[in-house]
Amino acid sequence: MIKIYEDERSIEQFLDLMKKRSEDDSKEALEAVENIISLVRAEGDASVRDFTEKFDGISLGDMKVSEKEIEEAFENVSTDIKAALEKAIANIEYFHRKQIRQSWISTEENGVMMGQKIIPLEKVGVYVPGGSAAYPSSVLMNVIPAKLAGVKNIVMVTPPRKDGSIDVNILVAAKLAGVSEIYKVGGAQAIAALAYGTESIPKVDKIVGPGNIYVALAKRVCYGKVDIDMIAGPSEITIVCDDKANPRFLAADLMSQAEHDKLASSVLITTSKALAEQVNDEIIKQLQNLSRKDIIEASLKNYGGILIVNSLGEAIDLSNTIAPEHLELMIENPLSYLGKVKNAGSIFLGQYSPEPLGDYMAGPNHVLPTNGTARFFSPLSVDDFIKKSSYIYYTEDALKALSESIMVLAKAEGLDAHGNSIRVRVDNE
Amino acid sequence: MIKIYEDERSIEQFLDLMKKRSEDDSKEALEAVENIISLVRAEGDASVRDFTEKFDGISLGDMKVSEKEIEEAFENVSTDIKAALEKAIANIEYFHRKQIRQSWISTEENGVMMGQKIIPLEKVGVYVPGGSAAYPSSVLMNVIPAKLAGVKNIVMVTPPRKDGSIDVNILVAAKLAGVSEIYKVGGAQAIAALAYGTESIPKVDKIVGPGNIYVALAKRVCYGKVDIDMIAGPSEITIVCDDKANPRFLAADLMSQAEHDKLASSVLITTSKALAEQVNDEIIKQLQNLSRKDIIEASLKNYGGILIVNSLGEAIDLSNTIAPEHLELMIENPLSYLGKVKNAGSIFLGQYSPEPLGDYMAGPNHVLPTNGTARFFSPLSVDDFIKKSSYIYYTEDALKALSESIMVLAKAEGLDAHGNSIRVRVDNE
Structure with missing residues (x-):
């Protein structure tokens, strides 16, 4: 149902495939x-x-x-x-x-x-x-x-x-x-x-x-x-979990992302192969009752995957490379790992913070950077609806104290009239 | 040397011309x-x-x-x-x-x-x-x-x-x-x-x-x-002044913007026709000693202007329409007008805060929105080099308290697997 990737090479190939989901514009x-x-x-x-x-x-x-x-x-x-x-x-x-x-x-x-x-x-x-x-x-x-x-x-x-x-x-x-x-x-x-x-x-x-x-x-x-606001691409989730995470929850969360779109990507990163297989079984079980079954199947087949790594640290490094829109940390003491997360739109901590909670009710914005752009874009926020202006007020003395330095730089840049604008004030009789 | 616009119609035509400085990309x-x-x-x-x-x-x-x-x-x-x-x-x-x-x-x-x-x-x-x-x-x-x-x-x-x-x-x-x-x-x-x-x-x-x-x-x-960072266009200054402003300073500041580029725009908005003519005389006088004379002349001819208005309030309204990269308020008590400024990249207050002070020394950034984009863009700042991630941690009880509402909205949006991700946690035996 969902493919499990174990060796470094195949994990890398999977990540490449994920990144190429959004093709260049026609x-x-x-x-x-x-x-x-x-x-x-x-x-x-x-x-x-x-x-x-x-x-x-x-x-x-x-x-x-x-x-x-x-x-x-x-x-x-x-x-x-x-x-x-x-x-x-x-x-x-x-x-x-x-x-x-x-x-x-x-x-x-x-x-x-x-x-x-x-x-x-x-x-x-x-x-x-x-x-x-x-x-x-x-x-x-x-x-x-x-x-x-x-x-x-x-x-x-x-x-x-x-x-x-x-x-x-x-x-x-x-x-x-x-x-x-x-x-x-x-x-x-x-x-x-x-x-x-x-x-x-x-x-x-x-x-x-x-x-x-x-x-x-x-x-x-x-x-x-x-x-x-931003250039939006197909949606995605990355879940990092330890071996105590509940496979029912993991399966449900992967599918809730997958149901959006055949291009959506649902990735689980774990240290436990046994858990990976339990999650796969749970997906097969839960999928039967879901109305968007066909989309979920297609999405999981195209861009879904469970990646097996050696440690939680490695899992978070990999997640930073993916820079997912949504990141669930289904691990014990999730807050203690928050500092390691470098690239993620919205972060869901623990067993009881599933992504749909964030979609509808928790409070943080669900308009998030997709397709790896969490490297540089941010969730939509109040900041997106304001602009800033800077302002300065100088006194005559304060301007005079800096006038030489300004005229040196204006001259170095060949901007003579810039120097003149200071000169007329300094020489002012 | 620099054209003076007095009636509403010709002011409007000048503003239209200014906005069309940056043509569509070839x-x-x-x-x-x-x-x-x-x-x-x-x-x-x-x-x-x-x-x-x-x-x-x-x-x-x-x-x-x-x-x-x-x-x-x-x-x-x-x-x-x-x-x-x-x-x-x-x-x-x-x-x-x-x-x-x-x-x-x-x-x-x-x-x-x-x-x-x-x-x-x-x-x-x-x-x-x-x-x-x-x-x-x-x-x-x-x-x-x-x-x-x-x-x-x-x-x-x-x-x-x-x-x-x-x-x-x-x-x-x-x-x-x-x-x-x-x-x-x-x-x-x-x-x-x-x-x-x-x-x-x-x-x-x-x-x-x-x-x-x-x-x-x-x-x-x-x-x-x-x-x-932003889509930059040709540079500009708007100066709003009352009749106490020094025409030497005004002339020098208009020319210091004009020397950048033949597409640069230097605009003075004032209530005083007499001052406008003094500024014109000063430009002719100071220009003789400036090395970038040709560029300044071309720029002032193309996109320079002195606009005569009836009140300072009207002057600031007009400046808000222009949304200039640089705005100088060469007026008495300039801080008391700061609240009226809606659109400007950087604001220079009083007689001794000429724009070149901001270019080199004052401290605020000189990378600013141009060509009317101060309507929505901001000066370059520390904000441009960070990104944000939001995060949530919910407890089992807190999730349960919201579960019904989440499932109602997931159902309204036809996102069945979203509801399922909540359901598996609520029904968890």
Whole structure:
């Protein structure tokens, strides 16, 4: 069911295979996206409407979701789901509130002042996929940090269904989390509209949220014109365990990652071959009752694996090489190993912190760097919705004290007018 | 000399013109860059050497700058310049040390622990342009925050001169700031080598530093494979002043920005037409003695302007629309206007805080968002050289308390195996 790798060479080959999951972008898709963007830039709403008709099969009047639609969503949402969303919001807010940073100032004895100002972005766009991948939890994870950062205008876009409607749970999650306005538009046309603005859809400063290949490419093309969150690839989990870990839990967690996508990767690293085989047996057993059985099988076959190593230290080194989106440390005293983890989006410690707890309820963000990019990218956070400005205030005396040094460097760089800007102040009669 | 704009319509036209300074990338340049990247990926050092011979006109043996070359640079650097660099380093470190953030943990009464871990990037690449634009100050600004963040391996790349040497000031600045290794390679080939690694040049996690159009495009193409700092455009200053500001200072500061580049933009916003004309006279007077006269004239003609408005409030609103890289507030009580500034890379307060002070000595970073991107990008900082990981530790009881809510949402999203991962723990006999 899931392959076990024991020797160094085969482990290395497996890691290579994992990294190659996301192939280079297709030229055709890129050209299609560039074409959509230039049409939306040139023609605005008219072009957005055309693409919605073409790709989503619906000709829309007003693209904006009305107050009435939102009221109806609240009438139709199940009580259970609404209550669960509210609990999730409380926990996500609790964690993300701790990320809020303050502007600071440094006041020097000579009268100099300098510091760093934190300013929320003014307008943010949140892309929410439609269709079978309608995830209200992702709405919460993208919107709440923006709201807590102080973003005034949070614009959500999501593709309409064939009848022009939007999933009830998505609408309720958006409203509860604090979205300001919602437009029924998806795909590259939605990204273009947010990046450049149209008659009805506002231009934003940053676009966040996952999407299909067209959405991802459009975000990349518009990067620089607007900011974007990250380049997302297929999802993955790495579990490091000792021989005391519960094979039922391990099997369940590997499969919960695998069910996302045939490209998802689920990896267990352990010192125990016996445990590896128990996990394999558990997968076969539990799989029978799972509705997304086919995806799980395909994903485990393509990119799943159990890697056998000699020590826990080696296991964590290997995990640092993988730099997984999700890392579970199913070991005794997991906190004592936290310092060894160098590359991982989100870390789940112990037997009772399974990844789905983090997906929905624990509080930390579930928008995480994928496909090895935890080497340099971070989980989505309040930091992603602010920008910084630095500032200085110098006195005449303080400037004079540094003037020689500044003029030396300006001269060394051949920037004569830079020196002049200091000179006119020093020579000032 | 510098044009004065008084009515709303012509001000708007000027702002439009400013924003269009950086044209869309040329297709040809992009294709050339893509070709270079794929050759360096495939052939490594051999290809890097070929491109260095082709573009820099030198066939190199060892690409790595030797200890001996660095020693010689220290023997040959002028005492003045070395002392000025050391003073700059002290001030830049003083400011950036205040940006260092701590990992945090939140420990809950029920035994739950969660938090956010700050981890320095392991390897960072710093691109330093060669030729006439050899700026040791930029070396300091790119390297110091990386060093303070805790980055162990800082790899600098810079194109060699025709005789295979590197500017002495650049080498001394690099060594003083804490660069680990230096390679004589520039252009898109340098970016490709850092992104993918070659036999002799290490693969890094992030690439920072300015460069020409080929360097900028290569960074954009490699984004996602590595992280990059930002998409840089032509430089600019906006000065907001009241009628008490000194026209000599204003003229000098506008020209110190203009001397960078014919695409640079220098804008003064004031309530006083009389002052505007004095500034124009001062520009004509001071310009005669400046060595980069031609560039300054071209830049002021193309993208320079004095905008007359009715109030200081209006002036700052206009500046927020421009979102300038550098903003000088040459007004009385400038700190009391700091709260009104929404979009600016670095803010210079009062008569004695000219922009060149910030370029070299004050302490805040001079790598700043350009061309309106201060709407969403920030100055380079220690934050750019760390990544975050979140972590959670839950107890069995704490997980059980949330299990129903998690299963409700997993079911709503059709993610059956996610629910299963909770179920196996709750049902655990």
